[in-house]
């Protein structure tokens with residue numbers, strides 16, 4: 001039996017910003033190793049530091065004294081801490097294995113340059129990690145990139161989990177997580193729910209695992225078909241609907257009141273959702289928890305799926321999110337997003353609302369091929385949607401390693417400011433110490449400089465969100481203020497607002 005520590009660094013910057021949500025695979029890896037007979041712990045360092053600012057990773061390591069330390073490098077903002085904890089753990093004598101999307105993308109570079117990393121698992125890790133602990137680092141472990149005795153980087157054979165293997169994995173063995181209750185309570189995000197237009201603030205929110213893979217190539221995203229194919233996942237693999245329904249009921253029994261569903265490899269997902277809904281209806285399962293489901297892969301959900309979701313989940317507290325990214329169909333198409341008209345989008349949003357759900361859309365600002373005029377078109381469209389009581393979210397996409405615009409900057413008409421693993425490592429270090437990076441988003445386009453993109457983002461925020469009616473509506477939704485009190489506050493605020501505007505005009509003259 002070995003002792004294994006799985007570490008999620010998370011992001012906790014010196015300025016108090018934190019991000020503690022872990023990739024779901026860390027629990028399924030831990031559970032597989034536990035079932036193999038090992039002692040396993042999952043440590044979310046950012047969460048521990050949020051809970052106790054004096055938390056010491058070194059002391060924790062000293063006490064547990066693991067034989068293997070598996071470190072998550074899923075997302076680039078925390079790769080500096082992934083490397084830092086790897087180095088500390090190596091000094092204590094453990095074998096160090098990295099995994100996650102960003103580790104997979106830079107696997108060869110990492111093994112080539114950093115001696116304290118023993119191996120990087122590229123792609124799916126549950127079975128390779130299990131075999132590695134059983135028989136040590138050697139050539140026939142699939143997905144494992146490592147250095148041989150002569151210092152040469154060994155490229156492994158590829159392994160992917162079938163649907164049947166995914167069904168057997170457990171993504172919800174929370175007992176493995178240190179501070180599990182604190183973790184589960186911290187995954188609910190009030191801010192997010194204000195933006196979705198829902199008045200329901202979940203007490204315990206968790207994510208539902210449906211499968212892995214994607215078939216699209218969206219300009220800004222690293223979780224695209226090219227990278228998944230490199231890892232061996234040529235098309236999306238789903239868990240079976242029967243197992244997913246059992247998971248929903250299990251999470252409901254654990255007190256989870258809101259499920260986040262973020263796996264929608266359109267159009268493959270349509271069949272899956274129909275089967276899932278049939279399974280729930282046929283067996284007459286009673287489901288009380290809400291859903292926040294994102295149809296983000298570029299398609300619009302069919303009306304029968306929206307209706308089906310409304311039949312089995314409480315739609316009043318649930319949200320359906322769409323992600324057009326731009327108000328311009330041409331920009332959407334060029335960036336690999338949904339090729340549908342704005343009329344179809346609005347029609348779909350109204351169907352979502354008609355079925356009792358809250359509807360929310362995501363836009364980006366500063367996409368490849370986008371001009372200032374295009375961004376203004378998106379802002380106007382967002383304001384139009386706001387009048388229809390649609391929740392709005394607007395971001396600037398930061399440069400992701402492995403994204404199409406990072407892989408082919410010329411094709412996308414962008415200049416990228418971060419190319420190598422070291423570039424991203426330094427950027428992650430800046431985020432950690434709270435230093436404003438020289439290139440915050442990491443790219444500029446042929447039409448918009450990096451500075452201009454950030455200015456447009458600020459402009460978009462002020463035009464979309466700084467609107468009295470919008471703020472008052474959000475205030476009403478979030479605090480569940482009664483209609484009568486709301487009317488009184490609205491009247492007095494508008495008087496104040498008018499006077500304030502008067503004073504402002506007076507000052508200007």
Ligand code: SF4
Pocket residue numbers: 214215216217218221222223224225296297298
């Ligand atoms: S953003 Fe595009 S590429 Fe990324 S996961 Fe979604 S559909 Fe796939």
